Amino acid sequence: MSDIALRVNSISKYFYEPETFQVLKDISFEVKKGEFLSLMGKSGSGKSTLLYVLSTMDTDFSGNLVINGENLTGKKQKYLAQFRNRHIGFVFQFHYLLPDFSALYNVMLPALKLGERSKQEVEERAYEGLKLLGINDQALKKANKLSGGQQQRVAIARALINEPTVIMGDEPTGNLDSKNTDIVFGILKELAQEKKQTIITVTHDDDFAKNSDRIIELSDGALIR
Amino acid sequence: MNSTNHIIAITHLTTRIKQTVIAGLSVTFGISMYIFMNSFMSGVNSTQDELAFTTLANIRVYNDLPEYNTDFESLANKDNHWVNVRNPRRIQYTEGIKNSDKIVNLLRVNTPEQVGITTQVNTNVFYRNGAVKINGLLSGVDVENEDILFKISDHMEEGKWEDLNKRSNGIILGVGLAERLSVGMGEYVNLSTADNIMKSYRVVGLIKTSIASVDNGKAFVQINSVRSLLSKNSGYATDVLMNINDFEQARQVSDRLKGLTEYSVESWQESNGQLESGKVLRDIIALAVSLTILLVAGFGIYNIMTMTVNEKIKEIAILKAMGFEDKDVSKIFLMQSIIVGLLGGLVGLLFGFLVSFIVNTIPFEMPGIATLPIDFNIIYYAQSFLFGLMTTFIAGYLPAKKASGIDPVAIIRS
Numbered sequence: 001m002s003d004i005a006l007r008v009n010s011i012s013k014y015f016y017e018p019e020t021f022q023v024l025k026d027i028s029f030e031v032k033k034g035e036f037l038s039l040m041g042k043s044g045s046g047k048s049t050l051l052y053v054l055s056t057m058d059t060d061f062s063g064n065l066v067i068n069g070e071n072l073t074g075k076k077q078k079y080l081a082q083f084r085n086r087h088i089g090f091v092f093q094f095h096y097l098l099p100d101f102s103a104l105y106n107v108m109l110p111a112l113k114l115g116e117r118s119k120q121e122v123e124e125r126a127y128e129g130l131k132l133l134g135i136n137d138q139a140l141k142k143a144n145k146l147s148g149g150q151q152q153r154v155a156i157a158r159a160l161i162n163e164p165t166v167i168m169g170d171e172p173t174g175n176l177d178s179k180n181t182d183i184v185f186g187i188l189k190e191l192a193q194e195k196k197q198t199i200i201t202v203t204h205d206d207d208f209a210k211n212s213d214r215i216i217e218l219s220d221g222a223l224i225r
Numbered sequence: 226m227n228s229t230n231h232i233i234a235i236t237h238l239t240t241r242i243k244q245t246v247i248a249g250l251s252v253t254f255g256i257s258m259y260i261f262m263n264s265f266m267s268g269v270n271s272t273q274d275e276l277a278f279t280t281l282a283n284i285r286v287y288n289d290l291p292e293y294n295t296d297f298e299s300l301a302n303k304d305n306h307w308v309n310v311r312n313p314r315r316i317q318y319t320e321g322i323k324n325s326d327k328i329v330n331l332l333r334v335n336t337p338e339q340v341g342i343t344t345q346v347n348t349n350v351f352y353r354n355g356a357v358k359i360n361g362l363l364s365g366v367d368v369e370n371e372d373i374l375f376k377i378s379d380h381m382e383e384g385k386w387e388d389l390n391k392r393s394n395g396i397i398l399g400v401g402l403a404e405r406l407s408v409g410m411g412e413y414v415n416l417s418t419a420d421n422i423m424k425s426y427r428v429v430g431l432i433k434t435s436i437a438s439v440d441n442g443k444a445f446v447q448i449n450s451v452r453s454l455l456s457k458n459s460g461y462a463t464d465v466l467m468n469i470n471d472f473e474q475a476r477q478v479s480d481r482l483k484g485l486t487e488y489s490v491e492s493w494q495e496s497n498g499q500l501e502s503g504k505v506l507r508d509i510i511a512l513a514v515s516l517t518i519l520l521v522a523g524f525g526i527y528n529i530m531t532m533t534v535n536e537k538i539k540e541i542a543i544l545k546a547m548g549f550e551d552k553d554v555s556k557i558f559l560m561q562s563i564i565v566g567l568l569g570g571l572v573g574l575l576f577g578f579l580v581s582f583i584v585n586t587i588p589f590e591m592p593g594i595a596t597l598p599i600d601f602n603i604i605y606y607a608q609s610f611l612f613g614l615m616t617t618f619i620a621g622y623l624p625a626k627k628a629s630g631i632d633p634v635a636i637i638r639s
Contacts, residue, residue: 010479022571043533045348048638052634052638053633054635055546057546057633057634058634059543077550077551078550078552080553081545081548081549081550081551082545082548082550084547085547085548085549086548088548090543090546090547092543096542096543096546096637097543097545098233098540098543099540100236100237100240101236109229109544109547110547110548112227112229113547113548113553114548159546169635203562
């Protein structure tokens with residue numbers, strides 16, 4: 001096994017509406033395992049678009065995307081869904097939990113979908129995850145009854161449950177106050193350093209980016225740093 | 226099976242219980258109305274049939290006028306002849322059926338479906354009692370077989386049908402006729418034939434069929450009595466009537482028999498077309514109305530499921546981001562429709578039965594029935610459930626398809 005978690009090779013992408021516009025221009029880079037990477041850039045620079053290409057959810061691009069040694073360009077949606085389930089964890093700006101389910105069940109969902117462990121095991125692991133993030137006391141509360149910071153920590157626990165190759169975040173602290181930002185950032189940093197978890201997040205918070213291992217900056221769809 | 230999908234589907238249903246109940250009720254309503262409409266129409270149809278078949282036989286054999294032959298040229302002898310045809314008309318050389326036993330045997334041998342055959346001699350007579358003189362129909366009947374065909378003994382107002390066999394001058398009068406003649410049980414009534422033959426009969430029974438033409442103008446006597454009244458031989462009959470096990474088949478059976486005898490063979494459908502067309506029309510109305518209601522129920526489900534999908538669109542995006550496939554997403558939503566359809570449908574079956582049952586007790590005073598008629602037939606319950614599930618499936622499939630096609634990136638980034 002190489003120590004490369006993710007590699008992109010000359011990725012380009014166009015938007016066709018309202019007019020043809022190249023949003024990503026020949027982007028290539030590598031991310032090592034255990035690296036905490038920040039994607040920066042002004043709004044409209046294409047950083048979020050790049051993240052969703054990396055996430056395998058956006059397949060309308062040219063170039064190569066390799067995650068965990070596997071080339072994902074041109075794979076079928078069904079395969080990519082299974083791949084995401086196994087190898088990618090997501091943390092979004094707006095938490096995006098299933099509001100009618102308990103925090104615990106939200107964390108369990110990706111593992112239940114994966115189906116590699118029994119329900120009981122999954123439940124234990126989910127509980128462990130919540131404990132790691134310090135919100136095990138909220139485990140049985142409905143997701144929509146939790147505060148923003150708590151919800152984001154549940155989302156991180158959910159992203160971790162299948163021990164994915166990469167965790168991707170789209171401004172995971174963008175919607176949090178400074179106290180919760182610190183907590184969430186601390187957790188991500190710790191995951192990268194102690195658990196050697198690869199993390200790629202889009203952010204425009206300079207402090208956040210400065211504290212990460214590496215910054216990649218986009219401008220007008222091209223890599224400038 | 227992926228039980229995670231089930232859990233999500235059921236959670237969606239239980240957390241939006243109000244919408245679930247409304248969607249379920251639209252199915253319940255559709256299915257129960259389907260059951261009620263069809264049971265009711267079928268009840269009306271069988272009541273109609275029952276009424277009609279108290280005097281109408283499935284198949285009738287009688288002596289009709291010969292066919293009207295307009296091919297006069299064939300009547301002329303070859304060449305050198307002029308034929309002058311003036312006022313052509315049909316002439317009936319024989320009246321009635323001379324040897325009815327032969328026809329009865331013919332029917333019995335050739336129709337394994339027969340459940341009863343009887344012979345009648347029908348003639349128009351004047352009923353007299355003192356100064357009152359009423360034109361009416363006299364039916365000479367084979368007492369036992371007449372009852373097998375028409376269950377006429379069920380309609381006796383007074384006296385017994387079998388009593389007609391006990392005395393050769395016994396007569397059973399329609400109640401209306403008896404009233405107009407002012408005669409009662411045990412009294413005598415005179416009648417005269419077209420040839421002015423008079424005879425006196427003793428009233429042994431009164432009959433009420435609720436068919437006006439029978440009650441107000443018909444009487445029954447032994448067949449031999451009419452034969453002698455008309456000076457006919459002992460095998461004479463005007464009508465040979467037959468019932469078969471399935472009256473719907475009468476037309477086919479009569480078509481089969483037509484070539485076998487020189488007499489006319491006629492099914493009830495041919496002689497009473499309006500009965501059949503009324504029946505077909507009622508069936509069409511029932512089907513159209515009930516399918517429309519089911520369609521409306523389908524729209525109800527479609528509407529609510531579309532709303533659910535729109536409401537849950539972020540959840541769908543997040544499920545897809547976490548690795549749920551398109552198939553999983555469509556299953557989650559289709560399952561909701563099916564659960565709603567099944568539950569609503571089961572309640573609908575019960576409710577349909579209940580409505581039918583209640584309507585069946587509503588008094589409806591019409592000839593031959595006391596309450597509104599309902600045909601409690603399991604087939605309508607099976608049909609409605611099947612159609613109901615099909616409707617829910619189709620109505621649920623479209624929103625589910627929409628949900629599975631959602632692009633998660635577009636939702637998450639918006």
